[in-house]
Amino acid sequence: MIEYAARRLAGLLGVWFLAIVITFVAVQFVPGDPIMALLSDRSGDADLEARLRADYGLDRPLPVQFLDYLAHIADGTFGLSFRFANTTVFDVISGGLLISPILAITAILIAVPLGVVLGVFAAQRANSWADTAVILGLVSGISIPNFAMAAFLVYLLSIKWSVLPVAGWGTPQHLVMPVLILVIPPTAYVARLTRTYMLEVLQQDFVRTARAKGLRERLVIYRHALKNTFVPLLTTVGIIFGGLLSGTFVVETIFNIPGLGRLAIESIFARDYPVTMTIVLLFTMFYSIINLIVDLAYTALDPRIRLTNTKA
Amino acid sequence: MAAPSTSQTARPGSDFFLRFRRSRNAMIGSVIVAFVVLMALFGPLLTPHDPVKVNVLASWRAPDSTHWMGTDALGRDVFSRIVLGGRVSLIVSMSVLAVTLTIGTVLGMCAAYFGGWVDALVMRTVDIIFAFPELIFAILVAAVLGPGTLTVIIALSMVWWPGIARLTRSLVLGLRHEMFIEAAIVSGTPAHKIMRRHFLPNIVAPLIVRASIGVGFIIMAEATLSFLGIGIQEPEPTWGAMIRDGLSQLRTDPHLALFASLALGITMIGFNLLGDGLRDVLDPKVRN
Numbered sequence: 382m383i384e385y386a387a388r389r390l391a392g393l394l395g396v397w398f399l400a401i402v403i404t405f406v407a408v409q410f411v412p413g414d415p416i417m418a419l420l421s422d423r424s425g426d427a428d429l430e431a432r433l434r435a436d437y438g439l440d441r442p443l444p445v446q447f448l449d450y451l452a453h454i455a456d457g458t459f460g461l462s463f464r465f466a467n468t469t470v471f472d473v474i475s476g477g478l479l480i481s482p483i484l485a486i487t488a489i490l491i492a493v494p495l496g497v498v499l500g501v502f503a504a505q506r507a508n509s510w511a512d513t514a515v516i517l518g519l520v521s522g523i524s525i526p527n528f529a530m531a532a533f534l535v536y537l538l539s540i541k542w543s544v545l546p547v548a549g550w551g552t553p554q555h556l557v558m559p560v561l562i563l564v565i566p567p568t569a570y571v572a573r574l575t576r577t578y579m580l581e582v583l584q585q586d587f588v589r590t591a592r593a594k595g596l597r598e599r600l601v602i603y604r605h606a607l608k609n610t611f612v613p614l615l616t617t618v619g620i621i622f623g624g625l626l627s628g629t630f631v632v633e634t635i636f637n638i639p640g641l642g643r644l645a646i647e648s649i650f651a652r653d654y655p656v657t658m659t660i661v662l663l664f665t666m667f668y669s670i671i672n673l674i675v676d677l678a679y680t681a682l683d684p685r686i687r688l689t690n691t692k693a
Numbered sequence: 694m695a696a697p698s699t700s701q702t703a704r705p706g707s708d709f710f711l712r713f714r715r716s717r718n719a720m721i722g723s724v725i726v727a728f729v730v731l732m733a734l735f736g737p738l739l740t741p742h743d744p745v746k747v748n749v750l751a752s753w754r755a756p757d758s759t760h761w762m763g764t765d766a767l768g769r770d771v772f773s774r775i776v777l778g779g780r781v782s783l784i785v786s787m788s789v790l791a792v793t794l795t796i797g798t799v800l801g802m803c804a805a806y807f808g809g810w811v812d813a814l815v816m817r818t819v820d821i822i823f824a825f826p827e828l829i830f831a832i833l834v835a836a837v838l839g840p841g842t843l844t845v846i847i848a849l850s851m852v853w854w855p856g857i858a859r860l861t862r863s864l865v866l867g868l869r870h871e872m873f874i875e876a877a878i879v880s881g882t883p884a885h886k887i888m889r890r891h892f893l894p895n896i897v898a899p900l901i902v903r904a905s906i907g908v909g910f911i912i913m914a915e916a917t918l919s920f921l922g923i924g925i926q927e928p929e930p931t932w933g934a935m936i937r938d939g940l941s942q943l944r945t946d947p948h949l950a951l952f953a954s955l956a957l958g959i960t961m962i963g964f965n966l967l968g969d970g971l972r973d974v975l976d977p978k979v980r981n
Contacts, residue, residue: 396824403821407837520969524961526913528920528936529954535940536947547944627828627917634921635940646921649836661833665825 382687386677393673400665404658405450409443411654415463418652437461454662464653473644473656474663480550480640482667484632485625487556488563492621496568497614500575501602507580515572522569527562527628531635534558548636559632566628567621574617578610612686615679619672626664712974719970725963733783736776744773745928753946763948765938771949774930775956781931782960785845786911790904792850797857798900802888804858805865816862819855827852831914835923845924849914853907860903864896898975906968909961916957932957 434440438449453460459470503515539547591601633643641660648656748768756763762771804815834848918924919933932953939950
């Protein structure tokens with residue numbers, strides 16, 4: 382198990398390095414010269430141009446620039462912003478650094494338990510009207526993109542009934558709508574999976590045995606059957622988290638939330654590529670850490686996987 | 694060789710339509726999808742308005758008998774734009790599917806068939822792309838290439854082909870040691886022929902399921918990029934951009950955001966139901 386964890390950790394570092402390479406290479410493909418964009422109306426000023434190129438390290442050969450990039454990631458400044466003069470990328474992103482992860486983590490903490498409860502509810506009533514209604518809701522929840530959902534919810538909750546603020550950040554009320562919109566798709570996804578897994582588990586012999594010995598249905602469901610759906614559910618947490626991180630880009634844009642997702646999009650329009658790439662890199666690193674934790678968790682939980690992974 | 698035991702193997706697709714009709718998901722989904730496709734093809738005949746014609750004097754009209762879904766900030770007819778937006782969505786998703794199915798199956802088959810460094814190269818590339826959250830990788834590509842229809846197609850193709858390649862590889866690996874493949878190899882059939890004649894027909898069904906589920910994802914991703922402003926650009930109408938424009942006007946003129954969201958939501962539900970239905974019908978694992 383420890384050997385497996387060590388191997389996965391080494392793999393994680395490899396993925397980070399490749400992600401760094403990809404973001405570096407991506408910036409090289411961006412059309413146009415960032416220094417000329419910075420100079421704009423003073424584009425004839427050769428001295429200034431040379432100084433700016435030196436400041437950004439763009440006068441050096443590419444391999445050296447890559448080492449600079451690595452060094453700036455290592456020291457936590459992430460280089461200089463193209464949009465704000467004499468400002469490191471870290472200073473640009475530090476204000477909203479935690480907002481997107483907090484939104485994503487809050488959403489997943491609500492979505493998973495809620496989805497499991499809904500899924501069990503539907504599975505217990507398989508093929509009834511309640512089940513069909515839940516399934517219909519789940520398909521809509523999975524299908525309708527978050528910004529389309531936002532249009533309906535903002536219209537109803539903020540404009541028609543004025544129970545929640547339209548946009549903004551700072552009070553608990555401002556948190557409700559963005560989290561609600563982030564929560565719906567993963568809840569529906571988890572509920573649908575839980576329903577499928579539960580229906581499978583409920584047909585197995587040990588469930589019949591539990592029922593036959595007169596155990597109350599609630600205990601059969603929650604103590605015996607549900608436990609067996611946890612490992613397959615756990616394996617999907619990584620995918621859900623990736624969706625939530627992407628979702629913060631949309632939700633922060635809609636509700637004017639000063640997080641990294643909105644900043645990344647703003648920086649694309651401002652051609653501030655160091656900021657965009659840093660945010661993409663940070664989100665990818667965060668995503669890979671979550672995936673690693675998930676993999677280690679279900680390896681530890683399921684003896685079958687644990688044994689094969691350790692042997693392999 | 695003895696004749697294979699008759700009826701079941703003789704016509705493998707014979708009960709497809711029967712099972713398809715019995716699947717509620719597949720039926721509802723295909724009705725919605727058929728409606729969306731028909732609207733995209735013939736919808737423009739229903740409306741007398743030009744979807745890109747600007748008329749600032751008629752901006753933000755509420756829905757009435759001339760403009761069924763009202764007008765937008767530039768006085769353009771929302772219904773015409775939604776119909777055309779559907780066409781744009783479908784064209785983009787079909788292009789992405791064509792590109793990714795081609796690249797994904799070819800690379801996946803090569804990886805599985807040749808193994809060695811070909812396999813390593815393809816699968817490590819797949820792993821790297823999988824390391825990024827899907828949409829964030831698409832945003833990265835779109836940021837580099839600059840907005841536009843071609844950008845969206847390239848960005849979404851780059852995100853979507855690895856899944857096809859990985860699926861193809863695992864399917865082909867499963868077939869690799871089947872008798873008819875071994876027979877083809879020892880009789881000296883060239884690799885490209887083995888792939889086309891023997892592998893491809895045997896992996897089509899799961900690929901169709903994957904593709905039909907993919908359409909939903911691609912439409913959603915295109916709409917998201919356009920919503921964020923880094924996808925398809927004006928004057929080309931897209932549902933994502935229409936929802937963005939409508940959201941800022943939700944208090945006074947909600948019709949734009951609501952109708953565009955409705956169109957996108959219903960289309961997504963249709964494709965997802967169809968995908969689920971096809972999976973139930975075609976995937977032998979979930980078949981009872």
